[in-house]
Amino acid sequence: MFKKFQPSTDIAGQTSVKGSVQRSIRANLLSQWNITPETLETIWPKKESITLVKCRDHISIYALHGEPLFIQHFDDPLVPTLKILHKYPFILPKVGIDRGAIRFLLAGAPMMCPGLTSKGGYLPPADQDIPVGRAVAIFAEGKENAAGIGITKMSTEAMKKINKDVGVDTVHYLGDDLWAIEKI
């Protein structure tokens, strides 16, 4: 989604977000992410008001003082930026890919099931099944930090069974153009 992203041409406009909308976003974050209100408070203090940066293709970036915090495509789940995820790696459920898949991930490709189900990959056990359409942190074999963030295309149990085709759609990864943006 952010493989090619140029602030000068792809940003349509910036607006500040209404208080009531901010409240609902906050509630959404708390329900979608594995995060406590106290931790969210340190990322996004209650007093601070965030700005909505509208971009092409229905992408919205929410930024605090110009620093992107999280992104949303249409009505998809809210996705933190990698910089936030690196600071608070526990907020999203984890999936892991094997070493061979890293270079594809860092080229922006969606993650195929075999890369997740193979020995180097990681999928949560059956009782912590991640359903379709959830934001997940993509970790890589032998690395401590997340390499990308995606949205599941099928539930993790289905990935194990079908083991074919796209398992996680890559939204944001190391080295894409959003990663390069420090300030909007």
Place this chain on the structure above:
Amino acid sequence: MASTSEETPAVQPVAPIQVRYCEVCSFPLEYCEFGSSFTKCKEVLRESDPDLYDRYYSEEALQAKLGTLSLDAQAKLEKDTAKKEAKAVAKADAALKKKMASQVTIKRIERNKRKHVTSIHGLETFGVDLKKAAKQFATKFATGASVTKNPQGLDEIVVQGDVSAEIVEMIEEGQGVLKGIPSDNVVEVEEKKKKGGS
């Protein structure tokens, strides 16, 4: 909140983890090997932080990293990285060459017999913020200066009045935002208004 013993940390906000990013490629250090400037990243890290360097690039670390990947795939990966790196270097070279070859054109355009405007084109290749430069010209010469699109659709600065000589001087001295432009690349042109004939 009814906090059980394992839930006690929930009250305190969790402190953020500070991830160290590479100064060269901006990735977390462990991902340098997938960047386009791996060799440089490695060198910089070795100089700035030998301990961390050992952690990531010592023999054992390299062995452990191999993990489940077959040797074949590893070799291919290394080849790919080398290729990517070469590509990035070539790209940077080409960009530099282009920059060196590009010119800043200062054009004096006749508006009517005694009045001129000066248009400056090509500053942006040298990393000059056009808006700021226009402002600088405006304050310096106390005239109007604006960023406009020329017929080719490229941005240029138009300054009112004939100030071409002064602008050349400013660029040579590198005043304000006009730093780092080699004076060899500056060309002065004059454009006269065509007589009514054709």
